[in-house]
Amino acid sequence: MTDPLAERRRILDEAMRTRGAWPQDAPWVRDAFDALPRHAFAPDRLWDWDGTGYVPVDRGAAPTRWVELVYAGPDNAAVTEVTDGIPSSSLSAPAVVATMLDSLDVEPGHRVLELGTGTGWNAALIAHRVGASGRVTSVEASPELADAAAGRLECAGVRVDVVVGDGNLGRPATAPYDRVIAAYAVDRVPWAWIDQTAPGGDLVFPLGRMGHFAVTIADDHRSARGWMHGLAQFMNARDTPAPAATVRSYTQVRAGRPPDDKRAVDRDITPLHTDVNLLWALRMALPDVVYTTDTDRDGVNAWIHDGTSSWAVVTTGPDGGARTEQGGPRRLFDALETAWDAWTAHGGISRWDHGVTLTEHEQYVWEGDPDTGRRFHLPGPVSAHA
Structure with a gap:
């Protein structure tokens, strides 16, 4: 046996x-x-x-x-x-x-x-x-x-x-x-x-x-x-609450509320579902935001939220065009597009070409080159004694 x-x-x-x-x-x-x-x-x-x-x-x-x-x-x-x-x-x-x-x-x-x-x-x-x-x-x-x-x-x-x-x-x-x-x-x-x-x-x-x-x-x-x-994600320290966006779902954040903004999307949103380097860049630029994607017969759909009060949904229609609806104090899809464009403008750098620099007074993730690459500063002051 x-x-x-x-x-x-x-x-x-x-x-x-x-x-x-x-x-x-x-x-x-x-x-x-x-x-x-x-x-x-x-x-x-x-x-x-x-x-x-x-x-x-x-x-x-x-x-x-x-x-x-x-x-x-x-x-x-x-x-x-x-x-x-x-x-x-x-x-x-x-x-x-x-x-x-x-x-x-x-x-x-x-x-x-x-x-x-x-x-x-x-x-x-x-x-x-x-x-x-x-x-x-x-x-x-x-x-x-x-x-x-x-x-x-x-x-x-x-x-x-x-x-x-x-x-x-x-x-x-x-x-x-x-x-x-x-x-x-x-x-x-x-x-x-x-x-x-x-x-x-x-x-x-x-x-x-x-x-x-x-x-x-x-x-x-x-x-x-x-x-x-x-790329694996870990639980936070015990005295640190989990990020709100990882605890609450899109459905919970939207809570049935109608959108405050609707508009057409003039870009192919397929990369939101297929390009892991783009998703890494968006996570780095908007660390408190969660993206979920799926496909149907029309194409890619995406659900976006910050775990608190803002949300966005992007859907692809039968004609292949996409539309977004957004609600809450932040226009999350607008912010996503801004981060997407900035990543593209800087060469669409791979997730593996990122590093981090740590000092007593400053900590930041950088793209491509530690001295000349675009920097994303980590939140909060850094004390010389933890």
């Missing part, structure tokens, strides 16, 4: 191999996945979306579904905690974990700081790489999650120092670190992360809703700079 866990692990491994998700430059990642299987760090209760909300799936009561959730696929996270109906912790998607570990460029003997322990799986994979001569410290805000993760790590025979604390403050007691990695998204990077990374060391972190970046700390320790490495 086939072992369901073994079979699902095999299917996931093959799916990762087929799509090239195993990092070629970091074969240790696949080895670590084999040595420290994902299910060994999954709690006995997971959460499944049933179409209207998250429902618990307990390993004892529904073992088959539990295994399916743990090993759903390369791009599927397993929700491990739900707070007020919204996921607040997860076992990250395997492809994302592999990509971020590849970005971290961790080596045996390194001292590594992880922010956001979660289940402990990511920390275990890093510890497998650094070996007995290295050290992994992981900071978790939730005492309950930290305690559970420490228990799983101990059962797996993996040495990780799990501490309860505010990840944004890092862990100065055991600094400096050769590598620092965050498992939750920030809108701006706490300076403590840079301050506690050794000069020449690497910091990997998810930035807002844009994806994850990898930066190298300058030799003078006054700045860090690097490139965008992946």
Whole structure:
């Protein structure tokens, strides 16, 4: 009889191999996945979306579904905690974990700081790489999650120092670190992360809703700079509410209200559905706005909202022409067209040709060239001490 866990692990491994998700430059990642299987760090209760909300799936009561959730696929996270109906912790998607570990460029003997322990799986994979001569410290805000993760790590025979604390403050007691990695998204990077990374060391972190970046700390320790490495989105820090546009839907924001503005659209809107580089540019220019697209027999349709009070819908008619209706205090499709035109005017730069520069007083994403490219400043003042 086939072992369901073994079979699902095999299917996931093959799916990762087929799509090239195993990092070629970091074969240790696949080895670590084999040595420290994902299910060994999954709690006995997971959460499944049933179409209207998250429902618990307990390993004892529904073992088959539990295994399916743990090993759903390369791009599927397993929700491990739900707070007020919204996921607040997860076992990250395997492809994302592999990509971020590849970005971290961790080596045996390194001292590594992880922010956001979660289940402990990511920390275990890093510890497998650094070996007995290295050290992994992981900071978790939730005492309950930290305690559970420490228990799983101990059962797996993996040495990780799990501490309860505010990840944004890092862990100065055991600094400096050769590598620092965050498992939750920030809108701006706490300076403590840079301050506690050794000069020449690497910091990997998810930035807002844009994806994850990898930066190298300058030799003078006054700045860090690097490139965008992946598009996956992460949950925010526990004390940071999720972006409104990711919590509420277009239907909820519009709430049946009639439009305040109607007009024809004099451009082909197909790229809104097909051009991922355009969608990246729009996300960067309008980070609080969500776009959903679909097609019917007439063409592409798009639904746009900011999670609070403004919305727009764009529909393609039988004649191939598009029209928009907008409502709320912001004209979101007008703003989208302005950002679209600016991106086109600057050469339609690929999402992969973006990077980020971090200093104590200024943080910004840039296009193409860190010195001459168009800049998008990250919100809020940056303190020298997080």
